[in-house]
Amino acid sequence: MYEGQPDSVSTVLSHENGTVSTLSQTIVSHVSRYDFHFIGSLGSILLNGRTVTLNGEGPGTEFPVGESLREEIHEFATCCLDSKTPDANGESVRHTVAIVEAARLSAARDEVVMVSELG
Numbered sequence: 058m059y060e061g062q063p064d065s066v067s068t069v070l071s072h073e074n075g076t077v078s079t080l081s082q083t084i085v086s087h088v089s090r091y092d093f094h095f096i097g098s099l100g101s102i103l104l105n106g107r108t109v110t111l112n113g114e115g116p117g118t119e120f121p122v123g124e125s126l127r128e129e130i131h132e133f134a135t136c137c138l139d140s141k142t143p144d145a146n147g148e149s150v151r152h153t154v155a156i157v158e159a160a161r162l163s164a165a166r167d168e169v170v171m172v173s174e175l176g
């Protein structure tokens with residue numbers, strides 16, 4: 058962690074189709090893992106560590122976490138060796154970076170920042 062860097066960030070995103078989503082990130086957790094919670098009008102999915110839970114009904118189903126990372130590394134190596142463009146290339150993640158920058162500017166300005174402002 059860098060001095061002056063926030064240790065936790067939460068962002069509320071309002072999409073053109075009316076959907077509202079939140080993105081939260083923290084580095085203060087003593088447990089190193091990723092949790093994803095998707096809530097929709099027809100149900101919810103919680104990905105918590107190595108477990109998937111549907112609609113809050115448990116116990117969750119275990120799934121192998123390591124395989125996806127192995128596949129990403131394999132794709133990256135193959136693209137390097139074969140001079141191919143990876144699926145997640147700089148152009149494809151540009152919108153994601155714009156969302157993160159809009160969130161940073163919004164916090165600094167204390168006002169809503171439209172992703173479209175960032176080009």
